[in-house]
Amino acid sequence: MATLSSFFAQPRLVFGTAILFRLGLLLYGRWQDANGPVKYTDIDYFVFTDAARFVAYGRSPYDRATYRYTPLLAWLLLPTTWATNGVPNHVWFDFGKVLFAAGDIVTGWLIMRILIKRQGMSTERALKYASLWLLNPMVANVSTRGSSEGLLAVLVIGLLWAVLEMRTGLAGVLLGLGVHFKIYPFIYAASIWWWLGSDKSNTSDRDDLLGKLKAFCTQERLTLAVTSFTTFMVLNALMYYLYVYSSFHRSLYSSLTSNSYGMPFVEHSYKYHFTRIDHRHNFSVYNTVLHLNSAYGDASAFRIESFAFLPQMLLSVVVLPCLLAKKDLPSTMLAQTFAFVTFNKVCTSQYFLWYMVSLPWYSGSLVKPLGFNKPMSSSFSDEPPSYLAYGLRACCSLASIAGSWALLFVM
Amino acid sequence: MKQRITYLLPEGHRADAEDIEIDSDSLKYTKAGQAAEEWRITLGWDELPSSYSRVRRILDATFVQRLLGDKATDDEAARLRVQELDHADYTDVDFDAISSTITLTAVWSPVASAENFNSTRRASGKIRGSGANQRIEVGVLHPEKAKEPEELSLGGFLTVIGDNDHPSRTLFAFPARHHPLPPADTTTFKASFQQPTGLHPELQITLPQEHLTPPKDTCRLHAYWTLPSALFLDRYQFSDSLFLASKHLVKLHSLSGEQDLEAPDWVIDRWGSAALLELATPPARPTVNENVSSQWTATVPTHLRYLTARPNSTANADFHYLTSDANSVNDSSHATLDVPWPIVFWACEAEEGLKMATNPFDRVNLGYDGLFGPKTMFYHIPPAVNSIVETIRVPVLDIGKWVPIGTLMTVALGFAWVCWRLFRAVSVTGGSTTRVKEKNKKQ
Numbered sequence: 001m002a003t004l005s006s007f008f009a010q011p012r013l014v015f016g017t018a019i020l021f022r023l024g025l026l027l028y029g030r031w032q033d034a035n036g037p038v039k040y041t042d043i044d045y046f047v048f049t050d051a052a053r054f055v056a057y058g059r060s061p062y063d064r065a066t067y068r069y070t071p072l073l074a075w076l077l078l079p080t081t082w083a084t085n086g087v088p089n090h091v092w093f094d095f096g097k098v099l100f101a102a103g104d105i106v107t108g109w110l111i112m113r114i115l116i117k118r119q120g121m122s123t124e125r126a127l128k129y130a131s132l133w134l135l136n137p138m139v140a141n142v143s144t145r146g147s148s149e150g151l152l153a154v155l156v157i158g159l160l161w162a163v164l165e166m167r168t169g170l171a172g173v174l175l176g177l178g179v180h181f182k183i184y185p186f187i188y189a190a191s192i193w194w195w196l197g198s199d200k201s202n203t204s205d206r207d208d209l210l211g212k213l214k215a216f217c218t219q220e221r222l223t224l225a226v227t228s229f230t231t232f233m234v235l236n237a238l239m240y241y242l243y244v245y246s247s248f249h250r251s252l253y254s255s256l257t258s259n260s261y262g263m264p265f266v267e268h269s270y271k272y273h274f275t276r277i278d279h280r281h282n283f284s285v286y287n288t289v290l291h292l293n294s295a296y297g298d299a300s301a302f303r304i305e306s307f308a309f310l311p312q313m314l315l316s317v318v319v320l321p322c323l324l325a326k327k328d329l330p331s332t333m334l335a336q337t338f339a340f341v342t343f344n345k346v347c348t349s350q351y352f353l354w355y356m357v358s359l360p361w362y363s364g365s366l367v368k369p370l371g372f373n374k375p376m377s378s379s380f381s382d383e384p385p386s387y388l389a390y391g392l393r394a395c396c397s398l399a400s401i402a403g404s405w406a407l408l409f410v411m
Numbered sequence: 412m413k414q415r416i417t418y419l420l421p422e423g424h425r426a427d428a429e430d431i432e433i434d435s436d437s438l439k440y441t442k443a444g445q446a447a448e449e450w451r452i453t454l455g456w457d458e459l460p461s462s463y464s465r466v467r468r469i470l471d472a473t474f475v476q477r478l479l480g481d482k483a484t485d486d487e488a489a490r491l492r493v494q495e496l497d498h499a500d501y502t503d504v505d506f507d508a509i510s511s512t513i514t515l516t517a518v519w520s521p522v523a524s525a526e527n528f529n530s531t532r533r534a535s536g537k538i539r540g541s542g543a544n545q546r547i548e549v550g551v552l553h554p555e556k557a558k559e560p561e562e563l564s565l566g567g568f569l570t571v572i573g574d575n576d577h578p579s580r581t582l583f584a585f586p587a588r589h590h591p592l593p594p595a596d597t598t599t600f601k602a603s604f605q606q607p608t609g610l611h612p613e614l615q616i617t618l619p620q621e622h623l624t625p626p627k628d629t630c631r632l633h634a635y636w637t638l639p640s641a642l643f644l645d646r647y648q649f650s651d652s653l654f655l656a657s658k659h660l661v662k663l664h665s666l667s668g669e670q671d672l673e674a675p676d677w678v679i680d681r682w683g684s685a686a687l688l689e690l691a692t693p694p695a696r697p698t699v700n701e702n703v704s705s706q707w708t709a710t711v712p713t714h715l716r717y718l719t720a721r722p723n724s725t726a727n728a729d730f731h732y733l734t735s736d737a738n739s740v741n742d743s744s745h746a747t748l749d750v751p752w753p754i755v756f757w758a759c760e761a762e763e764g765l766k767m768a769t770n771p772f773d774r775v776n777l778g779y780d781g782l783f784g785p786k787t788m789f790y791h792i793p794p795a796v797n798s799i800v801e802t803i804r805v806p807v808l809d810i811g812k813w814v815p816i817g818t819l820m821t822v823a824l825g826f827a828w829v830c831w832r833l834f835r836a837v838s839v840t841g842g843s844t845t846r847v848k849e850k851n852k853k854q
Contacts, residue, residue, distance in 0.1 A: 037657040046647065065647075065672055288808070289818045295677055295719045296810045311826040319830060323837045339829070343822065 008131070009124045011112065018108060018134040022101040025144040026094060041097075045146025048096060052077040070180055071239050073148060100143040103150035108134035110157045111360050114330070118164050119361065129360040142353060149350050152182055153357040159185070160330055163192050168220045172227025179228070180235045184354065187340055189228065190317045191332045194325035196220045284347040312343035334358035413453045413546050416538055417772075418446035419565075420553040421521065426567035431551060431578050436539065438549050438572055443536025444522040446551070449772065450492050456511035492517065503774060516774075538572065547572040555582065561761060561788060563587040563770075585770040586761070588780065589789045593626055599795035602752040608803050610715050612642065616755060618792070620693050620707040626790050629760040632690040633664075634709070635779040636753035640669055640683040641676045641805070642713045659709040661689040665782050675717035686711075687782050690755070711753075718746045720809035745804045752799040757790040758783055 007013050029040035051061035051074040061067050061074035079095040108130050115126035133139055133153075143150040155178040162171035171192065178185035196218060282290075286308055316336040324332040337355040341347055418440055420426060432439040440446075496502060499517040506513050538549060552567035562585060568578035592598060598618060605613045616634055625632070638644070649655060649663035668684030690709040767773060767785075775781075780789070 035653075037651070037654040039651070043647075050647075065670075285818060285821055288814050291675075291717065291808065292810045292814060294675060295717065295808075308822075311822055315826065315829060319833060323833055327840075343826070 005124060008127045011123065011127060014127050014131060014134060015105065015109070018105055018131075018140075021135065021137075022104065022140050022144055025140055026097055026101065029097070029144055030094065040145060042145040042147050044148070045096060048073060048077050048146070048148070049080045049093065053081050056081040069148070070235075072181070072235070073151075076151075096148075097144050097146045100146065100148060100150035101140070103154040104139060104143050105134070107150070107153040107157045107357060110154075110161050111357075114157075114161055114164060115361060132360045133357060136356070139353065139356065142350070147350055149353040152178065152185075153353070155181065156185060156188070156333075156354075156357060159188060159192075160333065163195070163329065166220065168196070168223040169227050172224045172229075173231045175224070175228040176231025176233075176235065179232050184337070184340055187316045187336045188333055189224075191321035191325040191329060191336055192224060193221055194321045195329045195332075196224065197326065282346050282348065284345055285343075286345045290345060308343065308345050312340060315339040315343065330358060330361045334362050412455075412458060413548075415449075415451040415548040415550070417449040417451075417550040417552060418443055418536070419449065420446045420551075420567075422554055424553050426551045426553045428568060428578055428580075431568060431570070433570060433572075433576055433578065435576075436573055438538045438570065440536035440538075440549075440551055447521050448519045449516065450518075451514060451516045453512050453514045456513070495519070550581075551578070552581075555584075557584050559584070559586070561586055561590075563590070586767050587770055588767050588773065588775075588787070589791060590626075592790055592792060596624075596626070598623060598792055600755045600792050601795045602799075602801065604750075604801055604803060605710075608715075608805075612713050612715060612803060614711040614713060614753070614801075616690065616709045616711070616753065617706045618708075618755070620705050623692060623707060625692075625757050625759070627759045630757035630790065631661075631759075632692055632755070633758050633779070634688045634690055634711075634753040634755045635685070636688070636711070637685045637751060637778070638668075638683050638713065639748065639750060640679045640681060641716050641718055641748050642750060643670060643672070643684055643716065644686050644711070644713055645672055646670065648712060656691070658712065659691045659707070660711070661691050663688055672714075677717075677719055679716065685778055687779050688753075715748075715803075715805060718748070718805050718807050720744075720746065720807040744806060744809075746807045748803045748805055750801045750803060752794055752801065754779075755792045757792070759788045759790065761786040761788045 032038075032040040047064055047067050048069075051064040051067045054063050055061050055071070055074045056078060061071050067074070076099065077096045080093050082092045111133060112123075112126045112130040115121045115129055116123060121129075139150075155174055159171055159174040159178060162168075162174060175185060175189060175192075178188075284290075316339045320332055320336050320339060324335060334355055337358060341351045341354060344351070418426075420442070424442075424445065427442075430441045432441070496517055498519065500520050501518055503516040504513070505516070538547065548569070548571050550567065550569045552565045555564040555566045557564040564582070564584035566582040567580075569581050570578040601617045603615055603617075605615055614636075623632075644663070644666055646663060646666050649660070655661065663686060665687040666684060667686075669679055669681040670684060671679070688709075688711060693707045761767075780787070
């Protein structure tokens, strides 16, 4: 145990291992892609890089079928098109995977910082919890295969860090960016808003409605709301109108003279997610109902999926933030994400990563039921007894769920 | 209105003038039952009844059948043939915008080999012309040996009903786009789906490896496959050379039609898609140490769209893919899907200077020939069996009341349980309504 604790005592060792692990997976992935008909690289990564290639040639990324993300992602992956001539094995082709893996590492570092600074953990304990993410093979696999969840994790954890540091402006920007990327981070707005708290000091003179309103909208809350909304709308407007505007400047940038992203952007980035009818790879409880209602639309009497948003939104945006945000913001975010994913109409395997990123401090708070707001006890240096048990229980339930799904498909 | 009727005798037979009886307004060919029959009718646009003149885009067989049925009330020859269009081996409809004419061509194989259909009209071989406006050209032909290897040659008799009183002998040759395999080559192919098919059926095209050599050096083996909308190909899958090599494919040259990768079949409007694939050929074996009669298999991966348990009655009513098999009514858990075999052929470069359009029986725009250059010849590999349609059983889910009720109850119960635990936990530990400002910054 001594070597294990000395391993976790040094960030350099842990982060070095995490980086080497991902590097190894990247190299293995290149080998498998080059030598086997079954590729290590995720299909989605080919979608991203194809879309980036379209952008490099001055066209819209939505020309690539099944590209349902923000154009920002295609822009970000433009280096994958350098000097490749479409050859998948070129080194620059893996730039996106490196970016996502780097996002993982940054996320792990931020998790460690938050645990150390906000909950007052020792470096060693913080690193152990952060390793739930850093040394997690599933996380490393997802990023090195080219799935973009690593970027989103950075945004979410960065958002949490900024809020805890009371940098509400930065938090707002990150929140707006996150919602633009994947819609679901808007649920964190509710819990962060609630956590930021009303200002008691302002209500001394006015007790009427206006005073309550003033107390409700504190400086911090307003900063958050304004910056996040502005960021979100600016990004949307940029994607929608940029290319229409730049048709006046055709000579300037060849890549900006493409057709306007316009309606395809709205359709594929946002509308699609509200009306999607692909039932494959869907772990959601509404899976079969969606299939049936799509196929036999006229015959079904009760369209349950129209009301699916009710429990989902009630839980993740109303009940959980109101009840729990002030106690422990990070764990509330975990609970919100979990509720959102569970009651969502669509759930693919990537969605599981959305709440996995919040596991480290939840496991920390399991051991110490005290949240981020209570004063520290002197016994925090004790080794958490239930750490191993918790981890094992979580692994077992995850494995059994995944296994039963697999059995279902095989049968 | 012009008509051209051709009787084509199979290999080994010869056309005989004694079998052709000609009148002033009719012709009778006694051996018609042994010959394949081609009927080509050309109508000028101004000959169409005015109600059709507005419908310029639709040229499907049903429409033309109705059209000709209306037109041909006076002409017995045409009327009888129109009734038999459903049993033709193939029907081509052509619209020439420059000369504003519609041409319909239909071909029936010899009566003797037609399986289910017995036509007394065709066996009698009687053609009756009518009216001075009609011109009916009749040919009775048999294959001759062509001098050039890329040409086809036909000999026999030609006549025009009403103009001639005796048939005139003829012999002509022309370069042809489409050929059968050389007589010495007995290669055939089989197509079948790997069982069980699952949601991603894989079509296997099997050819005997022994004589799989191209008729000429420049030839490459291709398969052209039309798929109903319930099946589709993922073109992105075909971009990896390692994957293609493992399936014995060279390239997906063309994919047209409905290619949506995610949509279920009930939202698809189009009839389906068509793909041109180049197949890999086995490498030349230096020594024969393997089983000589081994098979060479090319595999084409496809994907199924979700189907409904009941045929979709709104869209695609005319392009019905689900067989209304009495047996399948009882089994509401599966739908049956009929998928035609692909055609397999060698595509070869033709010599310079050949004029393939001089072929009086030339067929173009078949779907795949336009994907090659104009100087291409096709050597077709015949299927090994007569039945060239594969049937797939596709699991389907029929709507019941338990799924919506069960889902609703699950969600409601889950939601209630979560809320109960939450409220209980908060009331026990006591929720704090103010955030304690951050204090300890130890470590």
